[in-house]
Amino acid sequence: MFVKNLIMLNVLCGMLFFIPAFAMVQQPAVDGCVACLPARSGEIKAPENTSGICSINYSDFTICQTDYWKLILNPNQHYLGRSLLVLRRHASSLENLTCFEETEHSQMQRVIVSVLKNTFACETVNLLYAINHEFKKKPINPHVYWHFIPRYGREIYLNEHIFSDTEWTNMVDFSRDDNYSFQIQPFHKSIMAYVAVALQKELKENNIAISPEFIVEHYR
Ligand SMILES: [Zn+2]
Numbered sequence: 001m002f003v004k005n006l007i008m009l010n011v012l013c014g015m016l017f018f019i020p021a022f023a024m025v026q027q028p029a030v031d032g033c034v035a036c037l038p039a040r041s042g043e044i045k046a047p048e049n050t051s052g053i054c055s056i057n058y059s060d061f062t063i064c065q066t067d068y069w070k071l072i073l074n075p076n077q078h079y080l081g082r083s084l085l086v087l088r089r090h091a092s093s094l095e096n097l098t099c100f101e102e103t104e105h106s107q108m109q110r111v112i113v114s115v116l117k118n119t120f121a122c123e124t125v126n127l128l129y130a131i132n133h134e135f136k137k138k139p140i141n142p143h144v145y146w147h148f149i150p151r152y153g154r155e156i157y158l159n160e161h162i163f164s165d166t167e168w169t170n171m172v173d174f175s176r177d178d179n180y181s182f183q184i185q186p187f188h189k190s191i192m193a194y195v196a197v198a199l200q201k202e203l204k205e206n207n208i209a210i211s212p213e214f215i216v217e218h219y220r
Pocket residue numbers: 030033034035036089090091142143
């Protein structure tokens with residue numbers, strides 16, 4: 001009897017996870033939230049006089065997209081490989097996430113940390129949920145995302161750039177976010193290509209589906 005109940009429970013749980021995966025559709029964008037807009041639309045521009053997640057040109061910096069999340073390279077690469085994991089639908093706070101979004105976030109987090117460590121040989125990866133900048137904009141319209149910040153105990157030379165984690169062993173310096181360009185540079189594309197190739201391999205091995213438009217060849 002116990003075994004039979006266990007089997008029924010497994011079947012029910014399987015259905016719960018199965019149905020929403022097929023029923024999920026892309027949510028429409030919420031007014032004023034650039035993070036809600038689809039990546040690579042070619043129409044998203046960095047708004048002037050804004051800061052935080054909404055000031056990033058996603059069409060150029062999106063590395064990969066799964067059912068519920070998209071990984072975006074932070075234009076500020078003071079910390080080589082620094083990225084943002086952004087929820088694909090509009091949710092203003094962590095308590096609004098569905099169990100499916102949380103499950104995939106957990107899987108993505110593990111994979112992204114592994115990829116950053118293996119790709120750039122960083123010492124560790126700082127994970128940070130801090131949507132404080134979202135509250136600078138009016139009207140207030142925060143959007144859930146996570147910072148992934150690789151940390152280094154040595155300088156790295158890549159694409160004629162030297163990356164130096166001058167704050168190593170201390171907290172990251174977010175004041176460096178105040179002055180940087182949203183214009184994508186060749187070194188951005190190189191970093192995205194490195195991450196994308198490794199990421200897509202690991203996502204596939206972990207059975208996490210990638211949106212078909214985000215294929216490795218795009219970064220070549
Ligand atoms: Zn949004």
